[in-house]
Amino acid sequence: MSGEDLPEVILLADGRGERPENAAGAGDFWYEPEIWSSPLSPPARVLYAGLCSFAGHGEINRQDLRNLLKGAGDGEILRALGELSEEGLLEPVPGGYRIRSVRERGS
Known part of the structure; x- marks a missing residue:
């Protein structure tokens, strides 16, 4: 997203592929636990897991983003x-993001 304002709604597309056997979560609301051992900042790890849990909805709103990173301002969420x-x-992608697999990033 460009700009300095957190949008009201961010569209999400799931580009992670099939759910792996070691996925955390239930049903369509899952994430890859490998995110916790990645070199990302703690807020980015938490945000990624949260975005994955909303992928089945196809969108996440500003309040849900703020709830994922409790105490974080919009600037920290945007970072x-x-x-x-x-x-x-x-x-x-237009209006949002396609979520990619932790195992396939950078490819």
Whole structure:
């Protein structure tokens, strides 16, 4: 996302592929536990896991983003989104992001 304001709604597309056997979560709401051992900042790790849990909804709203990173301002959330994009875990698409697999990032 460009700009300094956190949008009201961010669209999410799931580009992670099939759910792996070691996935954490239930049903369509899952994430890869490898995120916790990645070199990302703690806010980016938490945000990634949270975005994955919302992927089945196809969107996440501003309040849910703020709830994921309790105590974080919009600037910190935007920095975490940027870090995930730079690491190849989020691919910008119109209105939002495509979530990519932890195991396939950078490819």
